[in-house]
Amino acid sequence: MNDLLSIRGLETVFDTKRGTVKALRSLDLDIHKGETLALVGESGSGKSTLGLSIMRLIESPGRIAEGSIILHATEDVDVTSLKGGKLRRFRWKKVAMVFQSAMNVLNPVMRIEDQFIDALEAHDIDKSEISGRIDHYLKLAGLGPKVRRLYPHELSGGMRQRVNIALALSCEPDLLIADEPTTALDVVVQKEILKSLNTLKKQLGLTIIFITHDISVAASVADRMAIFYAGRIVEIGPKEEVINRPRHPYSKALLSSIITLNTKRGQDLISLKGNPPDLITPIEGCSFHNRCPSARPECLKYKPVESLVSSDHYVECLYPIGE
Amino acid sequence: MFAKSERKVEENVSSSSVSGTDVMRFENVTKIYKSGPIVNYALDDVSFSLRKGETISIVGESGSGKTTLGMAAINLLNYDRGTIYFENMPVKKLNRKQRKKFRAGSQMIFQDPYGSLNPYNSVYDSVVAPLNSFRPDLSRSQKREEVLKMLDKVGLRPAESYIDEFPKKLSGGQRQRVSIARALIMRPELIIADEPTSMLDVSVSSTVMTLLNHLKEEMNFSMLYISHELATARYISERMAVMNLGRIVEIGGSDSIVDHPLHPYTKLLLTSMPDVNNSNSEEMDVTLDFDIYNGGIKGCSFATMCPFVRENCKESRPELNKVEEDHYVACFYPLT
Amino acid sequence: MIGNYQNETEIKKKGGLVGSENLLVSLFRNKKSRAGLIVFVIFAFIGIVGPFLAPYSASYTGGANFQPPTNAHLLGTDYIGHDVLSWFLVGTGVSLYVGLTVALISVAIGSIVGLASGYYGGIVDSALMRVVDILLILPGFPLLVILSAYLPPTNTTTILILAILSWPFMSRVIRSQVLTLKERPFIKAAVLSGMSGSKIIFKEIFKHVMPLIAINTVYLMVAAIVAQAGLAFFGLGDLNSVNWGTSLYWAQTEDAVIYNAWWWIVPPGISIAVLGIAANLFGSGLTEVSGEKAGEI
Numbered sequence: 001m002n003d004l005l006s007i008r009g010l011e012t013v014f015d016t017k018r019g020t021v022k023a024l025r026s027l028d029l030d031i032h033k034g035e036t037l038a039l040v041g042e043s044g045s046g047k048s049t050l051g052l053s054i055m056r057l058i059e060s061p062g063r064i065a066e067g068s069i070i071l072h073a074t075e076d077v078d079v080t081s082l083k084g085g086k087l088r089r090f091r092w093k094k095v096a097m098v099f100q101s102a103m104n105v106l107n108p109v110m111r112i113e114d115q116f117i118d119a120l121e122a123h124d125i126d127k128s129e130i131s132g133r134i135d136h137y138l139k140l141a142g143l144g145p146k147v148r149r150l151y152p153h154e155l156s157g158g159m160r161q162r163v164n165i166a167l168a169l170s171c172e173p174d175l176l177i178a179d180e181p182t183t184a185l186d187v188v189v190q191k192e193i194l195k196s197l198n199t200l201k202k203q204l205g206l207t208i209i210f211i212t213h214d215i216s217v218a219a220s221v222a223d224r225m226a227i228f229y230a231g232r233i234v235e236i237g238p239k240e241e242v243i244n245r246p247r248h249p250y251s252k253a254l255l256s257s258i259i260t261l262n263t264k265r266g267q268d269l270i271s272l273k274g275n276p277p278d279l280i281t282p283i284e285g286c287s288f289h290n291r292c293p294s295a296r297p298e299c300l301k302y303k304p305v306e307s308l309v310s311s312d313h314y315v316e317c318l319y320p321i322g323e
Numbered sequence: 324m325f326a327k328s329e330r331k332v333e334e335n336v337s338s339s340s341v342s343g344t345d346v347m348r349f350e351n352v353t354k355i356y357k358s359g360p361i362v363n364y365a366l367d368d369v370s371f372s373l374r375k376g377e378t379i380s381i382v383g384e385s386g387s388g389k390t391t392l393g394m395a396a397i398n399l400l401n402y403d404r405g406t407i408y409f410e411n412m413p414v415k416k417l418n419r420k421q422r423k424k425f426r427a428g429s430q431m432i433f434q435d436p437y438g439s440l441n442p443y444n445s446v447y448d449s450v451v452a453p454l455n456s457f458r459p460d461l462s463r464s465q466k467r468e469e470v471l472k473m474l475d476k477v478g479l480r481p482a483e484s485y486i487d488e489f490p491k492k493l494s495g496g497q498r499q500r501v502s503i504a505r506a507l508i509m510r511p512e513l514i515i516a517d518e519p520t521s522m523l524d525v526s527v528s529s530t531v532m533t534l535l536n537h538l539k540e541e542m543n544f545s546m547l548y549i550s551h552e553l554a555t556a557r558y559i560s561e562r563m564a565v566m567n568l569g570r571i572v573e574i575g576g577s578d579s580i581v582d583h584p585l586h587p588y589t590k591l592l593l594t595s596m597p598d599v600n601n602s603n604s605e606e607m608d609v610t611l612d613f614d615i616y617n618g619g620i621k622g623c624s625f626a627t628m629c630p631f632v633r634e635n636c637k638e639s640r641p642e643l644n645k646v647e648e649d650h651y652v653a654c655f656y657p658l659t
Numbered sequence: 660m661i662g663n664y665q666n667e668t669e670i671k672k673k674g675g676l677v678g679s680e681n682l683l684v685s686l687f688r689n690k691k692s693r694a695g696l697i698v699f700v701i702f703a704f705i706g707i708v709g710p711f712l713a714p715y716s717a718s719y720t721g722g723a724n725f726q727p728p729t730n731a732h733l734l735g736t737d738y739i740g741h742d743v744l745s746w747f748l749v750g751t752g753v754s755l756y757v758g759l760t761v762a763l764i765s766v767a768i769g770s771i772v773g774l775a776s777g778y779y780g781g782i783v784d785s786a787l788m789r790v791v792d793i794l795l796i797l798p799g800f801p802l803l804v805i806l807s808a809y810l811p812p813t814n815t816t817t818i819l820i821l822a823i824l825s826w827p828f829m830s831r832v833i834r835s836q837v838l839t840l841k842e843r844p845f846i847k848a849a850v851l852s853g854m855s856g857s858k859i860i861f862k863e864i865f866k867h868v869m870p871l872i873a874i875n876t877v878y879l880m881v882a883a884i885v886a887q888a889g890l891a892f893f894g895l896g897d898l899n900s901v902n903w904g905t906s907l908y909w910a911q912t913e914d915a916v917i918y919n920a921w922w923w924i925v926p927p928g929i930s931i932a933v934l935g936i937a938a939n940l941f942g943s944g945l946t947e948v949s950g951e952k953a954g955e956i
Contacts (some may be wrong), residue, residue, distance in 0.1 A: 042524035186384035257529035268528040439844040443866035456853030
């Protein structure tokens with residue numbers, strides 16, 4: 001058993017006044033044990049919805065309409081059917097999440113230490129063990145024991161995000177979902193956080209799902225990379241493959257629209273016309289056909305299926321680039 | 324029209340280097356925020372000039388003072404010391420007529436496309452506002468014609484279908500285009516763009532950057548581009564100023580700064596940038612310390628973090644020194 | 660997270676919802692505000708045509724005392740034989756007139772003070788807000804009682820007293836809203852567009868506080884009706900005026916409860932309650948509608 005999590009046919013929808021928005025459209029995904037998988041996509045692509053769906057944090061008007069999220073533990077559990085105490089133990093014990101807005105997660109009127117104690121006690125950790133654990137995980141996240149007695153507002157943004165990571169890891173989950181954990185931070189701090197995530201992964205044998213809109217950030221942490229578009233994964237594969245040999249026209253467009261230090265000044269950037277499809281109306285054919293530079297008439301008619309293009313590299317396109 | 328007053332001003336500041344082609348010039352501008360015992364210099368003795376037709380980027384992390392600088396430039400913020408000149412006239416001392424010219428001639432593109440348009444006003448209402456104030460001579464239909472032309476220019480086509488739309492119906496990229504149309508409708512000499520794409524998706528952001536580039540060439544305005552991000556800054560601007568804790572620590576040609584940074588802080592920013600190809604293997608060994616207020620800093624603002632720090636860096640403040648043609652650095656021991 | 664974008668084609672199809680549909684139509688579409696509006700219209704109708712529909716004059720005392728509802732007196736009679744229905748029909752107009760006038764005066768003063776104080780800040784703000792503070796710390800109802808006791812007991816006096824006491828609250832509400840609005844980038848953009856302070860207040864800010872003003876007008880109107888009833892209940896104000904408050908006053912002093920004369924208390928009592936509920940419904944409906952219009956909900 002090499003997979004930690006298997007997602008099959010997942011449909012997470014949001015009921016709105018205009019109709020039902022299918023944020024995830026029958027999504028399949030396997031997450032390997034011990035890997036960092038980056039979910040990359042633009043706003044509305046469904047990448048954050050997937051993270052929240054795995055955590056079972058989708059709230060009304062949203063719901064998981066269909067599909068399964070199987071956690072391969074001592075025995076297989078379908079996360080979508082967990083309730084009450086079992087769901088609570090699943091969160092944090094098995095899976096923990098770190099969010100973008102570090103300040104909102106920490107309770108502003110509690111010392112860092114007490115936030116740890118609360119979380120650990122809620123998960124039935126032995127009292128004698130707690131203090132040692134706090135120090136241990138703060139240290140792993142690159143923070144000294146001094147931080148324990150401080151309040152969140154006394155910490156900088158980067159330190160707060162480290163506290164969050166330490167807090168999320170303190171219950172020793174198998175899977176960490178990090179939703180844009182560095183988006184609100186400056187580059188220098190971002191680099192430090194990404195470094196410590198990498199170290200933690202190696203030391204603890206963690207599996208990480210890293211959600212980001214920034215393909216460069218994804219490139220610096222991920223083993224595998226999944227490109228999201230309109231509620232589905234259009235391309236997934238080893239990082240080097242996806243970045244150096246993107247096979248889906250959308251991945252390629254996304255990669256070439258990034259401005260890097262080598263972009264020639266004033267040159268026209270490759271850009272996509274139009275908008276992603278409306279997720280309320282059923283999508284016919286390929287979801288990207290209206291914006292695709294290499295679309296053909298068939299793309300409108302037939303839904304592309306996921307196909308293997310090279311080792312562990314899948315793409316959902318009738319005419320993948322380079323074939 | 325302003326020849327007379329211009330000459331007068333020039334005489335007054337003849338001691339400093341006055342160039343007739345500067346659109347905007349900062350001279351020793353300082354802005355201090357005090358809260359209890361904390362004294363923070365959002366702008367600490369900032370001097371630079373923006374030449375006609377050029378784009379200069381102000382690059383820095385949060386708290387570096389770059390947004391304060393933009394607000395001061397557009398005269399939405401009072402500063403404590405120093406002078407800002409707009410076409411060689413001190414902005415604070417403009418008379419009524421000159422102030423009007425300054426207002427019409429300097430506009431801003433804001434960061435947040437969702438906050439910079441009034442949700443109750445239509446696209447037309449937003450874009451026409453400057454015309455209402457500065458061009459009372461235009462008739463209603465002439466104004467509408469102007470707005471349509473401008474919308475077309477910023478790529479909202481067909482303009483007719485956008486002009487009566489409300490922001491609610493527009494995507495982030497479209498809103499930002501409306502903002503740009505409003506800023507440009509008076510054909511200003513100066514545009515201040517405060518991270519205009521940082522809240523947009525990657526693919527949208529690249530279209531907006533391309534648009535800005537085209538408009539810049541077509542309409543020939545000067546631009547102060549504020550960004551936390553070096554790659555877009557280099558893409559859009561010929562010159563670049565790097566800010567750290569309210570001070571400009573390095574200023575010069577964008578390529579020159581990116582290719583061989585002279586200040587250790589610039590180098591830190593460059594090596595910290597995530598890179599798609601992971602070609603960025605160089606690392607700098609810094610002690611991170613971001614909770615600094617620069618009120619009490621005697622020496623270099625980067626001294627506490629700098630791996631190359633020496634005794635005198637903590638004692639006296641390095642001034643911007645010319646190291647090569649059009650490349651200045653505020654460091655006693657610039658990188659080579 | 661979802662739905663941040665809209666299809667371009669869709670824009671053309673639907674047209675601008677905000678522009679094409681006027682506020683009143685939207686208010687009528689919303690269930691809550693529609694219910695509130697209907698109640699207002701019914702009361703306004705009673706208030707205007709009530710005096711003409713009244714079967715007896717308000718000064719008529721020909722009925723038997725404490726007579727339960729009969730065909731001749733549909734809502735019975737009171738302690739000296741007034742027809743209760745006629746009193747109600749005549750009194751509704753007076754109560755609404757007092758309530759509406761108080762609301763309009765205090766909203767007008769409160770809005771202007773709140774807008775100016777919030778937008779201009781500085782000395783203008785400090786000066787205006789000190790006045791407001793003084794008026795706000797005065798204990799409201801006791802002051803009302805004292806003033807009413809010393810000033811000539813007419814409805815106009817009641818209106819002025821109530822208006823003076825309610826506008827400061829209104830101005831605080833508006834001011835705090837303006838303070839947050841002022842920080843939004845679109846106000847900065849308006850300044851850069853060369854708009855003057857007063858233009859920005861009326862073209863950019865006013866639309867945002869308009870729902871707040873409308874809601875508070877309605878609340879203040881109901882509050883003023885209740886306050887007038889309260890004053891009358893304590894025997895203050897113009898007791899010869901025929902309105903809901905004086906009805907309740909006389910019912911209380913003349914022991915309507917002891918005589919089991921429910922028909923005397925119920926009409927004004929229920930009316931005040933219904934109007935209060937209607938105000939709340941209208942208020943929450945208006946909040947929803949205006950939020951939808953701006954795309955902020």
